Amino acid sequence: MAPDNSRKLASILFVSVPAATCLVMILASLVPVTGRMLGPITPPLVLIPVFFWSLHRPAHLPPWAAFIAGLIYDLLSGTYLGLWALIATVISAYGLGQRRSIVTSGFVLGWLAFIIAAAGAGLLAWVLVSLLKLAVMPRQPVLYSTMILIGLYPPFSYLFGKLQQWGLRYG
Amino acid sequence: MVEPAKKFSMRKAQTMTALGGAGRSIFILLTLALSLLIAERTQLVSTAPVRTAIADAMEPVLRTLRQPVLAVETAFENAGSLRHLYEENLRLKDENARLLAWQAAAQRLERENSALRALTRFGAPQRPTVLSARVIAGRGGPFLHTVLIDAGDDDGLALGDAVLDSAGLIGRVVQPGRSTARVLLITDLNSRIPVLVERTGSRAILSGTNGPRPALLFGEELQNLVPGDRIVTSGDGSLFPADLPLGEVEKLDDRQIWVRPYAELDQLEFIRIIHHQVPSPPQDLLPGRI
Numbered sequence: 134m135a136p137d138n139s140r141k142l143a144s145i146l147f148v149s150v151p152a153a154t155c156l157v158m159i160l161a162s163l164v165p166v167t168g169r170m171l172g173p174i175t176p177p178l179v180l181i182p183v184f185f186w187s188l189h190r191p192a193h194l195p196p197w198a199a200f201i202a203g204l205i206y207d208l209l210s211g212t213y214l215g216l217w218a219l220i221a222t223v224i225s226a227y228g229l230g231q232r233r234s235i236v237t238s239g240f241v242l243g244w245l246a247f248i249i250a251a252a253g254a255g256l257l258a259w260v261l262v263s264l265l266k267l268a269v270m271p272r273q274p275v276l277y278s279t280m281i282l283i284g285l286y287p288p289f290s291y292l293f294g295k296l297q298q299w300g301l302r303y304g
Numbered sequence: 305m306v307e308p309a310k311k312f313s314m315r316k317a318q319t320m321t322a323l324g325g326a327g328r329s330i331f332i333l334l335t336l337a338l339s340l341l342i343a344e345r346t347q348l349v350s351t352a353p354v355r356t357a358i359a360d361a362m363e364p365v366l367r368t369l370r371q372p373v374l375a376v377e378t379a380f381e382n383a384g385s386l387r388h389l390y391e392e393n394l395r396l397k398d399e400n401a402r403l404l405a406w407q408a409a410a411q412r413l414e415r416e417n418s419a420l421r422a423l424t425r426f427g428a429p430q431r432p433t434v435l436s437a438r439v440i441a442g443r444g445g446p447f448l449h450t451v452l453i454d455a456g457d458d459d460g461l462a463l464g465d466a467v468l469d470s471a472g473l474i475g476r477v478v479q480p481g482r483s484t485a486r487v488l489l490i491t492d493l494n495s496r497i498p499v500l501v502e503r504t505g506s507r508a509i510l511s512g513t514n515g516p517r518p519a520l521l522f523g524e525e526l527q528n529l530v531p532g533d534r535i536v537t538s539g540d541g542s543l544f545p546a547d548l549p550l551g552e553v554e555k556l557d558d559r560q561i562w563v564r565p566y567a568e569l570d571q572l573e574f575i576r577i578i579h580h581q582v583p584s585p586p587q588d589l590l591p592g593r594i
Contacts, residue, residue: 213345215337222330
């Protein structure tokens with residue numbers, strides 16, 4: 134009995150890992166970090182797990198889950214409702230479309246694909262916010278935020294990869 | 305050999321197959337997201353109650369998450385300050401001596417002020433209520449110039465209250481919840497603050513630019529300003545109490561006058577909220593009584 138229960142628990146945990154990582158990354162991007170080295174802007178870290186899991190486990194983070202993650206980030210960060218929900222959905226769709234060619238091609242190709250995704254997300258966000266505010270937004274914060282996001286992808290993708298392996302072994 | 309055009313359409317077909325049935329749901333989600341954006345922008349729906357409810361619910365979590373980050377930052381800061389202990393000590397001694405001189409001057413002016421008020425029977429202005437709070441969620445994303453603080457209606461805070469750090473004004477409360485509130489920073493594009501240039505007495509509007517420096521607009525005789533001129537709130541329109549420190553003129557060019565805020569907007573931790581009552585006009589100036 135007990136091994137069945139623990140197996141059941143492990144598989145529940147396995148299924149919920151993608152959503153949990155999205156929630157953790159949303160909270161991590163909101164916690165104020167005042168160290169001078171890191172700069173004033175925390176990028177939308179939620180895009181990292183959305184992209185990663187749409188490549189590796191799309192069944193457990195489908196586009197609607199990416200949409201909800203983006204929506205939660207919109208609500209908590211105070212930005213226009215629907216902005217990051219739209220961008221997270223686009224990233225999820227991009228990951229789904231590219232997964233056949235990337236998933237078995239190694240880390241570097243995955244990172245390159247994320248660079249394209251992050252740059253596209255930054256551009257889309259800049260265009261949308263400029264249209265919504267009817268004013269051209271400064272480009273530097275977006276560039277800075279995108280570069281940080283790209284730089285943070287490798288360590289987090291490594292961590293998520295380890296979670297994936299653990300889940301496959303015990304889930 | 306497969307022709308390039310055929311190769312492209314094969315790859316496109318593979319992508320579409322990979323997207324599969326998710327394609328329709330993605331389209332619906334994108335339409336929904338765009339609808340939400342348009343609805344909020346045109347103010348067809350107000351999301352403020354939902355936002356404040358979620359912020360209130362997440363407040364304990366955000367406050368708890370800040371603790372380990374704060375511990376690491378403090379450790380780094382302490383390690384850094386150990387290196388410069390001697391210079392820091394000299395700097396603090398010098399600052400202490402200057403502050404003692406200012407303290408003596410302030411006490412003399414206070415006595416003079418009290419004597420003059422008594423002489424003219426001048427009514428003392430109502431002292432505003434001051435609350436302390438902490439920033440629990442920083443600027444999320446590159447477009448936002450708001451922060452979330454852990455004080456709300458239950459603590460006596462109200463919409464429009466001025467928020468300051470130890471050095472100067474940082475913004476005003478725009479979305480008060482029960483136990484949290486969102487503060488619009490002075491650098492946000494939507495921020496407009498009536499200000500006064502202390503040296504010249506010129507009045508102007510400090511406008512956020514969504515960049516690191518707000519700008520002075522719509523002012524009189526702004527061409528006479530020089531870098532270093534101190535900017536304070538003017539109290540016009542009863543939006544903010546008067547004489548709150550804001551910043552100083554940093555740079556003037558043909559198009560704009562840039563202001564460097566005194567507040568460290570990237571290093572916000574502990575803040576104060578000034579809750580001030582808008583004074584009502586004297587009875588004999590109300591309409592109908594001449």
